[in-house]
Amino acid sequence: MPDNSSKRVLIIDDAALVRAYYRAALEAHGFVVGEALNGLEGLEKLLLEPFDLVIADINMPQMDGITFLRTLRSKELPVSSIPVLVTSTEAGPHDIAAARGAGANYYLVKPIKQETLAEYAAIFCGRPR
Amino acid sequence: MNEFLEQFLIESRDLVAQGTDDLMALAENPSDRERLDGAFRAFHTLKGAAGIVEFGAMTRTLHAAEDILASLRSSEEPINPDTLDEFLTCLDLTSRWLDAMQSAGEAPSTAEADADNMIARLVGSRGAAEVAHASAPGDDTWVGRLSVAAGSHFTEYRTALRYIPSPDAFFQGLDPMNVVAALPHLMTVDVVLTDPDVSLETMNTFNCSLEIVALMEAAGEQVRAALLNVPGKVEVRELASTAIRQSEEVQTNARSLIEAQLLVLQQSDVDRSVGRRASAGRTAVNALLYLGRSELAANVELAIATTKAENSPDPLIAAIEQALSGTGQPERHNNSPTAPVVPRALRVDMDRIDALVKLAGELIVVKNAIGHAAKLVHENEDPRAVIATLREQHALFERLATELQSAVLRIRVLPLRSVFRRFPRLVREIAVSVGKTVRFITEGESTEADATIVDALFEPLLHVLRNAVDHGIEPPEQRASAGKPAMGTLILRARRDADTVTIEVEDDGGGINVDRVRAVARARGIATAESLTAMSDAEATGLVFAAGFSTASTVTDLSGRGVGMDSVRTAVERLGGKVTLESQAGTGTKVGLMLPFSLMMTRLMTVEVAGQAFGLPLDNVVETTIVPRDRIVPIGAGRAFVLRDQTIPLIDLADTLGIQRTDTLSRSPAKVVIASAAGQIGAIEVDRLGERMDVMLTPMEGLLNGMKGVSGTTLLGDGRVLIVLDVEEILS
Amino acid sequence: MTIVLHDANTIRLIGTCPADDGEVLLQHLLANPQAEVDWRGCESAHAAVIQVILVSRRPLRGPPAGPFLERLIEPALRRAGCQVPPSPRGPEVRKR
Numbered sequence: 001m002p003d004n005s006s007k008r009v010l011i012i013d014d015a016a017l018v019r020a021y022y023r024a025a026l027e028a029h030g031f032v033v034g035e036a037l038n039g040l041e042g043l044e045k046l047l048l049e050p051f052d053l054v055i056a057d058i059n060m061p062q063m064d065g066i067t068f069l070r071t072l073r074s075k076e077l078p079v080s081s082i083p084v085l086v087t088s089t090e091a092g093p094h095d096i097a098a099a100r101g102a103g104a105n106y107y108l109v110k111p112i113k114q115e116t117l118a119e120y121a122a123i124f125c126g127r128p129r
Numbered sequence: 130m131n132e133f134l135e136q137f138l139i140e141s142r143d144l145v146a147q148g149t150d151d152l153m154a155l156a157e158n159p160s161d162r163e164r165l166d167g168a169f170r171a172f173h174t175l176k177g178a179a180g181i182v183e184f185g186a187m188t189r190t191l192h193a194a195e196d197i198l199a200s201l202r203s204s205e206e207p208i209n210p211d212t213l214d215e216f217l218t219c220l221d222l223t224s225r226w227l228d229a230m231q232s233a234g235e236a237p238s239t240a241e242a243d244a245d246n247m248i249a250r251l252v253g254s255r256g257a258a259e260v261a262h263a264s265a266p267g268d269d270t271w272v273g274r275l276s277v278a279a280g281s282h283f284t285e286y287r288t289a290l291r292y293i294p295s296p297d298a299f300f301q302g303l304d305p306m307n308v309v310a311a312l313p314h315l316m317t318v319d320v321v322l323t324d325p326d327v328s329l330e331t332m333n334t335f336n337c338s339l340e341i342v343a344l345m346e347a348a349g350e351q352v353r354a355a356l357l358n359v360p361g362k363v364e365v366r367e368l369a370s371t372a373i374r375q376s377e378e379v380q381t382n383a384r385s386l387i388e389a390q391l392l393v394l395q396q397s398d399v400d401r402s403v404g405r406r407a408s409a410g411r412t413a414v415n416a417l418l419y420l421g422r423s424e425l426a427a428n429v430e431l432a433i434a435t436t437k438a439e440n441s442p443d444p445l446i447a448a449i450e451q452a453l454s455g456t457g458q459p460e461r462h463n464n465s466p467t468a469p470v471v472p473r474a475l476r477v478d479m480d481r482i483d484a485l486v487k488l489a490g491e492l493i494v495v496k497n498a499i500g501h502a503a504k505l506v507h508e509n510e511d512p513r514a515v516i517a518t519l520r521e522q523h524a525l526f527e528r529l530a531t532e533l534q535s536a537v538l539r540i541r542v543l544p545l546r547s548v549f550r551r552f553p554r555l556v557r558e559i560a561v562s563v564g565k566t567v568r569f570i571t572e573g574e575s576t577e578a579d580a581t582i583v584d585a586l587f588e589p590l591l592h593v594l595r596n597a598v599d600h601g602i603e604p605p606e607q608r609a610s611a612g613k614p615a616m617g618t619l620i621l622r623a624r625r626d627a628d629t630v631t632i633e634v635e636d637d638g639g640g641i642n643v644d645r646v647r648a649v650a651r652a653r654g655i656a657t658a659e660s661l662t663a664m665s666d667a668e669a670t671g672l673v674f675a676a677g678f679s680t681a682s683t684v685t686d687l688s689g690r691g692v693g694m695d696s697v698r699t700a701v702e703r704l705g706g707k708v709t710l711e712s713q714a715g716t717g718t719k720v721g722l723m724l725p726f727s728l729m730m731t732r733l734m735t736v737e738v739a740g741q742a743f744g745l746p747l748d749n750v751v752e753t754t755i756v757p758r759d760r761i762v763p764i765g766a767g768r769a770f771v772l773r774d775q776t777i778p779l780i781d782l783a784d785t786l787g788i789q790r791t792d793t794l795s796r797s798p799a800k801v802v803i804a805s806a807a808g809q810i811g812a813i814e815v816d817r818l819g820e821r822m823d824v825m826l827t828p829m830e831g832l833l834n835g836m837k838g839v840s841g842t843t844l845l846g847d848g849r850v851l852i853v854l855d856v857e858e859i860l861s
Numbered sequence: 862m863t864i865v866l867h868d869a870n871t872i873r874l875i876g877t878c879p880a881d882d883g884e885v886l887l888q889h890l891l892a893n894p895q896a897e898v899d900w901r902g903c904e905s906a907h908a909a910v911i912q913v914i915l916v917s918r919r920p921l922r923g924p925p926a927g928p929f930l931e932r933l934i935e936p937a938l939r940r941a942g943c944q945v946p947p948s949p950r951g952p953e954v955r956k957r
Contacts, residue, residue: 017136021181073404080404083412091365093357100396103405105412106389111180123383126415299880305908310929318933321941322915329890332916334883334909
């Protein structure tokens, strides 16, 4: 039986416009959204509040997506197994392999349409829209 | 998409300004790596922002520029001046697109053609040797070519690929044909030569010079996985999906996500594996739940535990592979975004908002105190105590109201930098186009002024600057023979004195040729020969501001509009300011624009006419006086009188504004207010003169907007509406 | 023998043509300016061979035997300007 309670998504991206754009897409589909500006903030948020999915950009100042993933996955905590969807402007196979190697579960190339983002979030969270 | 348009416009303008800054610095110092990085980041972020608002033409143009910047960064070569110019032109084009989006809410119809043009220019500036591909790197014309190839089936495909094998692919033992043949769900392929001029006689069969594009039904992730270890240039694009295939696509996305987890599991290394494997398991479980396959999901869930216990990914891999033979029927609904109009927006310092919030709080305290005082009166308390309280609160209120006014005004102010920063580039261009060399200096760009003024200053200042470069500064040879340095100096300077912001454009050119001005003025009928002789040189020089005056024999191509100084003066006066001009033959010219610091406060003189209260901006009032009736004589359709040898027309305000006259001509002397605007002078007969006041003008809206002669309204203390007159319109 | 000069007007591609066949094909084409390429017997061809066919712009007699070539590469070559007489089966059929 699918779980219909509100799913929580953490968006990690240093661009305010992108965060606003993703937030709007996700909230319109009933997700509860948290935001962080970089990997470091993202880790802090994850340790404080429960989330069902992380959507993280690769290129961020302070701590980028790859470092965030490596740090996250190396911890022996429940939060280390949270699904992570990585976003990036780069489309090369080596970039994708690098993200996967660091622990990403999927990779989408920007620009990402709001519909696409909401759909993948729904799939990741196990909740039909 | 359009709710982001406002934020997009603000951020993009910022980025354009930053990028221009970096490029201008690079022009001075082409090997400045930091500036190159800065320019790259600006273009990169702009491109991303364009992607979010789905402005395709802007995305691909900036992508082309970004690619060039990326290769410059990695190759350590200095930027060549032609390419730098094209980058600046690209930012200019972006600014124009932003302007169009601001006013129309969408990109202009010429955007695609503009983009093609700009991309061609960018690529062309690099020289033919660097362009080795069949189409410009980074743009999407190859996707367009594919759509031609695929015909009506194009919209059914999900992913497009452009694959350019490395030239030595054959030597590496690779067969690009095999790579293509192995692509998942391959529907259409196109193969072209990267060098169209090659012939059988000149070709090298061991070098690979092919460009392959393909359309597939597979998801982008699968395609990329298939191309994982393939050398060469690989670009994968997800294509827009259509309504027809949405339900299939959703299923395919879920499957694609599950398949991707297999890759994650296969790639896990010993440390960091626990979190990673469990995340892959969770993702697969959720995707299966999404597809409605709860039993399969339960199996995978069990396998997560087994994998952890055995410390091996195999149980989970097996469970997922088993689950992948399932299908689901999810439903899907669509939101269509609406397109609101784009309001004008302003970037505001949070501190200024906080100041407002604090004031609002204090005002509420005063409000309560006054309310309390009213209550005391009602309860017949000692009036002296109440009076004291009221006085005290009123004083407090007055202070707060003044602070509030000034806090609100501070929100509207911006540093002039935002308009000044567009000029260095433009001045350079103008100078180049007229064959002059000019050193351009800006001073005082942190001076602040009201946002409306800052916005409105661009065009007038551009006119003035263009005139200075075009007509003020002499050609280098002429300067040399006059003993001046060949390079002219042009200074744009701003400063604030109390309530006025003064902007000056000063050049060390040849100054204004007064004789020529007199000649042109006579030729264009702006002034009679006698008045010209009577005028001092300073007054004659001021004629350049007269309507219809322009000594330019050609209009320079930069704006295509008239370059008359009269348009400058009109624009400045419309903002409540004034223009000054100082010139010395042989030494130079200085044009001054004096503007009110904030637009909203206007100094008024109130008058009563035909029972109605009006306000006259004090700036327009020359004097008030009394004129005996017999000195008022009919002239043409109107009346006039002579004052100190000057004939002054008498305006019938009631007639001009279309309001009812209450009484006919009286015998007592007329009270008149003599007003002037835009060089015109006139007198208005009033019934009564009122006091002077500073007011905040409310802009006209609705029906009153088109009313001639009225520039705004304000509320008087007794609740009456005061109509503020537009003196220029009344006098014309 | 994967590249065969049948006569002055025909160069045949047979079976699986490897990378080196690109050079062989080129030499035949240069020596026989009137020759067209007949790849009806061709199962698969290395990209080097396809490249030569593209540059040559000679008439290309097909359809090639190999399914990948027939379904995807032959139409691509036609669009690129090689003179490919239309396949007797009609326009290419999209297989799902």
